Amino acid sequence: MAQDRRRRRPARGHRRGGSARPAAPGPVLDLEVERIAHGGVAVARHEGRVVFVADAIPGERVAAQVVDAGRERFWRAETISVLRASPDRREHPWAEASVDRAPEQRAGGAEFGHIAMARQRELKADVLRDALRRMGGVEAEAAVEPVDPAVAPGVDPEAGTGWRTRVRLHVAPDGTVGPYAARSHTVVPVASLPLAAPAIQAIAPIARTLEGATAVDLVAPADGDPQLIVRSPGDHRSRRDAAPTITERVGERRFTVDRDGFWQVHVGAAATLTAAVQDLVDPDRFDPAADNQDLYGGVGLLAAAVGDRFGSGVRITTVEADAGATEHAGANLADWVGARAVTARVDRYLDELAAAPDAATRGLRGATVVLDPPRSGAGRAVVDRLAALRPAQVVYVACDPVALARDVGLFRAHGYELEALRAFDLFPDTHHVEAVARLAAIV
Numbered sequence: 001m002a003q004d005r006r007r008r009r010p011a012r013g014h015r016r017g018g019s020a021r022p023a024a025p026g027p028v029l030d031l032e033v034e035r036i037a038h039g040g041v042a043v044a045r046h047e048g049r050v051v052f053v054a055d056a057i058p059g060e061r062v063a064a065q066v067v068d069a070g071r072e073r074f075w076r077a078e079t080i081s082v083l084r085a086s087p088d089r090r091e092h093p094w095a096e097a098s099v100d101r102a103p104e105q106r107a108g109g110a111e112f113g114h115i116a117m118a119r120q121r122e123l124k125a126d127v128l129r130d131a132l133r134r135m136g137g138v139e140a141e142a143a144v145e146p147v148d149p150a151v152a153p154g155v156d157p158e159a160g161t162g163w164r165t166r167v168r169l170h171v172a173p174d175g176t177v178g179p180y181a182a183r184s185h186t187v188v189p190v191a192s193l194p195l196a197a198p199a200i201q202a203i204a205p206i207a208r209t210l211e212g213a214t215a216v217d218l219v220a221p222a223d224g225d226p227q228l229i230v231r232s233p234g235d236h237r238s239r240r241d242a243a244p245t246i247t248e249r250v251g252e253r254r255f256t257v258d259r260d261g262f263w264q265v266h267v268g269a270a271a272t273l274t275a276a277v278q279d280l281v282d283p284d285r286f287d288p289a290a291d292n293q294d295l296y297g298g299v300g301l302l303a304a305a306v307g308d309r310f311g312s313g314v315r316i317t318t319v320e321a322d323a324g325a326t327e328h329a330g331a332n333l334a335d336w337v338g339a340r341a342v343t344a345r346v347d348r349y350l351d352e353l354a355a356a357p358d359a360a361t362r363g364l365r366g367a368t369v370v371l372d373p374p375r376s377g378a379g380r381a382v383v384d385r386l387a388a389l390r391p392a393q394v395v396y397v398a399c400d401p402v403a404l405a406r407d408v409g410l411f412r413a414h415g416y417e418l419e420a421l422r423a424f425d426l427f428p429d430t431h432h433v434e435a436v437a438r439l440a441a442i443v
């Protein structure tokens with residue numbers, strides 16, 4: 001039943017740029033929360049209409065402020081008080097992200113922090129299973145595994161804190177430094193950054209004002225000092241300037257990475273994905289002499305995982321759009337004479353493979369492909385091209401369950417089946433989850 005408990009207060013934050021907060025606030029509703037949806041919001045119903053409600057746990061009853069009553073089919077709402085708490089509700093480890101604060105003052109990026117860790121992982125598994133059923137057409141079970149403390153020293157997987165090695169803070173026009181509030185571009189001042197690695201917590205300029213800056217990037221590499229980069233409107237690097245680099249590590253293996261380049265965010269993520277890819281490549285289908293591929297390869301992390309698993313004779317090509325990353329991949333993979341790094345967009349690279357003179361007889365037949373696309377997934381353009389080249393198996397590393405599920409559906413239409421699936425809690429206290437799947441050519 002609709003109850004006009006309280007009208008929305010105007011935001012008191014420090015704004016930069018346009019706000020994602022819609023301009024049509026509605027009533028405060030009393031909602032029974034049903035389940036979690038992709039994106040971390042929960043699903044409830046009000047008079048037949050779906051309401052997506054933030055900061056609520058399935059099984060709870062909450063009072064929630066509707067923030068976009070203008071929509072016909074569904075509304076969005078934010079929890080303003082918990083009327084019947086789930087036994088899994090806990091005190092948020094980040095006070096500034098707590099449901100006790102007004103929604104417009106809640107720090108973003110920790111939207112699951114109010115949920116006990118074990119339940120966070122169950123909810124992520126629910127979303128993954130549901131996406132695979134609806135979009136991939138498969139029933140698949142995968143528990144979301146916490147990061148093994150052995151590869152993330154000092155990080156307690158049951159606390160969900162201290163894991164982020166990359167943090168972007170924003171700077172408001174008055175110089176206030178902080179994260180954006182959830183679902184907005186309002187900079188929220190904070191006294192701490194508990195999800196960040198301790199090295200980042202130690203240098204984050206959250207108590208300072210930085211007038212004229214737009215953002216601050218903080219990076220804690222495995223080796224060397226943490227980095228603080230202040231971004232300003234006129235920033236640009238000459239093409240002739242060498243990009244600053246850092247060193248990351250998985251076990252004893254070192255990787256050179258551009259300081260601004262891509263590297264997995266959780267302190268234990270690179271080691272976790274290395275082990276997962278090594279586990280999910282089916283050795284019976286692996287041919288070291290085939291034209292194996294690491295697509296969306298970054299600086300070669302997962303090509304190295306395959307190389308370390310199958311030995312120095314492995315042939316593998318890592319393909320990446322960012323030329324700086326490919327250059328590092330070439331050096332990072334120097335231990336394998338059969339490894340090479342190519343700068344290309346994956347779809348165009350696959351077109352070139354398909355056009356090669358021996359494509360029909362050889363192509364990727366018998367090859368193993370590691371596929372680790374950005375959040376939007378590989379998509380039809382890449383899946384159709386790749387499947388036409390008939391690799392024996394594809395190990396798909398995915399940070400978005402819905403994009404993975406869509407692409408699993410596309411692969412299945414080409415005669416591939418989902419054979420194995422694991423999932424990892426590489427983003428504790430957020431709704432994000434990483435999955436690694438093996439698709440094998442069946443027909």
Ligand SMILES: C[S@@+](CC[C@H](N)C(=O)[O-])C[C@H]1O[C@@H](n2cnc3c(N)ncnc32)[C@H](O)[C@@H]1O
Pocket residue numbers: 262263264296297298299300301302319320321322325344345346347372373374375
């Ligand atoms: C999720 S990251 C994975 C990188 C690497 N596998 C790792 O784990 O470190 C995705 C990578 O794909 C690259 N990328 C994005 N779109 C691409 C495209 N269309 N073709 C090739 N690479 C692309 C990005 O630059 C990024 O390095």
